[in-house]
Amino acid sequence: MKAVVNFARIFVGVLFIFSGLVKLNDPVGFSFKLQDYFAASVLNLPFLVPYALALAVFIVIFEVLLGVNLLLGYLKKFTSWSILLMIIFFTFLTFYSAYFNKVTDCGCFGDAIPLTPWESFYKDVVLSVLILIIFFNQKYIQPIFNPNSHKWIFFAAFIGCLGLAYHVLMHLPVVDFRAYKEGVNIQEAMRVPEGAPEAIYDYHWKFKVDGEEKIYTTQGSYPPIDGEFVEVETEMVAEGYVPPIHDFALEINGKDLTGEILNEPKVLIVSAYNLSKTERKGWAKIKPVLQQAQEKGYKVIALSASGAAEYQEINKDFQLNLDFYFADETTIKTIVRSNPGLVLLHEGTIKQKLHWNDAQKIALD
Template sequence: MKYLVGISRVFVGILFIISGFIKLNDPVGFSFKLEEYFSPGVLDLAFFEPHALAISIFVVILEVLLGVMLLVGFRVKFTVWSLLLMIVGFTFLTFYSAYFNKVTDCGCFGDAIKLTPWESFTKDIVLLVLIIILFKGKQYITPIFGANAKRIATLAALVLCVGYCNYVLNHLPVIDFRPYKIGANITEGMTVPDDAPKPIYDYAWRFNVDGNDQII
């Protein structure tokens, strides 16, 4: 169990930091994705739409902080509970998107890595299992720094996240994965590759033959 917890701790911590940082790099883009989830055709939570950007910033900074706190072993009980609640929420959203085909891209990794709804759901199931292991074996999540160093590391991560977020909100993303980033040829990016699957057209005509409708 100790080794399982150790492996899960490193994997979950690093993945949360990477996932959070990619979205933190473009919180406005992630807020658009949240608005899509809040829309009447999906979760029908339209009253959250005006606050999508604020929620986006809070979620991505929390995601990075939880990854850092898990790795350094700070506030273990709070960290593990928060990770569990967050991944349960993410798993519900990705399952809902995949099963009902509502949101075709969850935005888990922004524009950097595109996942299909079922791929996102599978990723969240794996994370859910790993976080349950952390929850069951949280006594093995030992600090790697002293008490003051853990606080300083977490505070430093918070300050860096807030500063970085403020910068990208007032400028362009530092690492721009968007298809319309500076220097991108939009026309070229919209061309269809020669080896892409060809569209299939299916035509149906309804005829009245001897008083009976027939579809041809």
């Protein structure tokens, strides 16, 4: 039993640290995932949405520290209770999400390892078993260092987590796991390879036959049924190939200008997914960069999911003359985690992404 407990302790501790650090690398992204869970259609906790970022930072730091404590054998009772309550809550959450198809990616490992809702649930079930073994056999958990050093290791881990959180919030994630990372050509990442598998759907046709409703299933063809057609429902049974980037589209007044922008030799994009939530001091900081880019022949545009009135307000308040292109809010959030942020494109290839705090580091040709 001692060997089993030690295995469970190491496995769970390392996984908690890894999971926490991956999300701590991108707490803004994790806060977006929490907002999905707080939505009225999921947990119906809209009052928590304004606190999503603070909660995201707290949760991931707490997760890392629990993993550290478990490996050290520090604060055994508190740590065992904490990881047990945490896994109970997240197992319920992932089951609820999977069963009712509420959130398609739990965000357990951020963008580093995307998991489907059911994969997340099964992962939590395995963790629950290991955590229960640890919880009921705490006597086998022995310190791996001098107990007097534990509080200092814990303190150092806490300070390290705070430092990392501050760095990525004031700049951008240290490691970019998203499809829009630097060096990616957006057009190439949107292409579907020849011969790639296509999605397979079942079509459930409902007919009224001899006064009784019956359902006939095909994979596309209209069934040769002698009866009155009522309705048809589709169900995806196998997902086809989905390119890494499949949601990138730029519009002005409903006109798709994606190809035009991606074929421009030099483009500087100011991304601001929601202008009502944008950091206004960021616009003042990036304004000189926008002027430099225009002088060097760059096409300078803005990207937002907000409305025309907010576009005009930003242009007026900061004395800008930006053309605002409309794009999906989730897409803009995925491209860069800063509001506003800067994206440098050369013929559709992402050359640089910057938080507005780092605007002066832009490399204009």
